[in-house]
Amino acid sequence: MKLRVDGLTVRFRIPGATVHAVTDASFELSEGRCLALVGESGCGKSVMAHALLGLLPANATVTGHAWLDPTATRTDSSGEALDLITAPEKTLARQVRGRRIGLIPQSPAAHLTPVRTARAHLAETLRELGRTETPDALAARAGLRPEDLDRYPHQLSGGMAQRVANALALAGDPPLIIADEPTTGLDRPLVDATMTELRRLRDEGRAVLLITHDLRAAEQVADEVAVMYAGRIVELAEAESFFTRPRHPYARGLLDALPTRAFKPVPGRPPELTRLPAGCAFQPRCPLATPLCDEQPKLNGVACHHV
Template structure:
């Protein structure tokens, strides 16, 4: 990867906030998220289910319902603010062409009365791609006979792979993969992550949304940890996986099967009732009175009591 190309930010997000007005409450799904994804690199957005990861992805593509309130900025290649772009621009020029999306529930995104081949070929035609359906499908481990099946004849893993192929039909420079390994067994998880890594090596930017830290470690250059609508730690993947500084990030790492395999105690707060201070404080053994106020993001971590290497060495 050319160093000059890698330095280019394909996506720069600043202060992204998303809320939903519902009867008698407001859902604060994303709060003040700031991060960037560079060409030739992969950023993995990780966190427990329900923390706002998928909402963040859909906000970037203009796929939120009408009751969504969105603010902030999300610059694509330094020229187009995705959050203020019109629906026509997003639909006609961005989605599929400049940004490919691998959806979280692929089976619901496939037309039930058309074969996988027909849907992939339609995407290739609509986007003016010179790739062949069989060539693209093979990259994700689909055989020719799989393409001639209807969605109801596909396993969850096969449907996921079809969705992966469709996301690449327009040869986008930025790929957003929302739980791309959902429903896949471990060998196919490894294959999918390997393909995403190859896309980075080809010069694309990749944003992977996942709760699977093991999968994230396979592909990510950088990791952003999300908890209760906020990013709590952002940095190089190797540092966060080996020396996490936020107690929540440390808990996620420790909960992995190849680590301590111990779940974080307690439950995250409802997004309709977020506290004014640190949302993780009720689950954190390092919490103090200071945590009643919201900590700023400093040096990549938002915490009043960031963990240090000495603390890690003693099992903190």
């Protein structure tokens, strides 16, 4: 299983303006690997995930490609690699969501129907996917006890809700897992437990796309890191290299902001996605900025004129 994203661009039309949510994003993700997509809130990380699943609102315009299994080790019904961006809704609903891509959403409890138990959620998902596995067996794979399944969402702790979300994502045994901010609202022990679960999924041979602003969490599981700023990927590197030798000034700033490092925030604020500056969007906050930065740098591992 392989995912190759090529030139993915997402725009939202709003009254009087256009939101440049994602611009020319490209990366690859293979089985048994975890790519962490990191950056400040609002930089376009979750929009990219929703674009891959065809879950954007009607005012979105999406261009580019996202080839699922471009090596054709798995194919769609026509025998060809599937482009998630141009695939019709019927194909995404019947062949992709839950079956080839599982989504672990942000704030899992908020995505559960409040008047239905965890068991009812799992049973319905298994039935829709045509699986014969029982809810109890599926829950056990996610570390849940049978008695946990009879709880309603408001009765679930943060850790339990996260495990229910993991179980739902695994119901169709998908080869690719997208985890969208899975540590939001969790304390550090639960964050560590969630990352342990994602490592297990990766080690089983699944591809994992982790979307997070928590660099400490990403460091526990990522094989590669893609740094987003103002809708663009500005650095793409192996995790070990990124966490020891970040190259883009923004990436260095993110790491320096960690409490375990300099604990120094990146100065300034990100630009509005409706009014991006010309050239490098990080220029107004960058200590290395020169007139050369008025021209948009190309991404060659890092998008910066002053590497």
